[in-house]
Amino acid sequence: MTSVPEAAVDVAPAPELASDPGGAWRAVCRLDDLIPDRGVAALVDGALVAVFLLHGGDVLAIDNLDPFSGADVLSRGIVGDVDGEPTVASPVYKQRFSLRTGRCIDDPDVAVRTWATRLVEGRIEVAAP
Secondary structure (H helix, E strand, O other): OOOOOHHHOOOOOOOOOEOOOOOOEEEEEEHHHOOOOEEEEEEEOOEEEEEEEOOOOOEEEEEOEOOOOOOEOHHHOEEEEEOOEEEEEOOOOOOEEEOOOOEEOOOOOOEOOEEOEEEEOOEEEEEOO
16 A cells, blocks of 8 residues: 555546446455445456445445545445445545445545446346446
């Protein structure tokens, strides 16, 4: 993990928020492998994706790259919620991201991409772009 001083961080504007689920689906793990309210990192067609099983049973996925630090760490963040919106807080600088929209709660001009997910025969699949 690379450490970047906060003052030197150049954050790109928000990308498109939702992946096109028209792409190919990639199996990333079994549902039984996930722990509620914890993330795992998965490689989907060369991109690192953070996959989360929420306590209520929803499976959500966002880019694993923290745009503030430049490190692939969001899968290791702390899952929580803000006014009922499921979030993950980056373990580096602690910005919170909505797991549904990818928007940064603390800086609405920044977002990470969301990835479509589905459950097929006990396996979590993520739509490749």
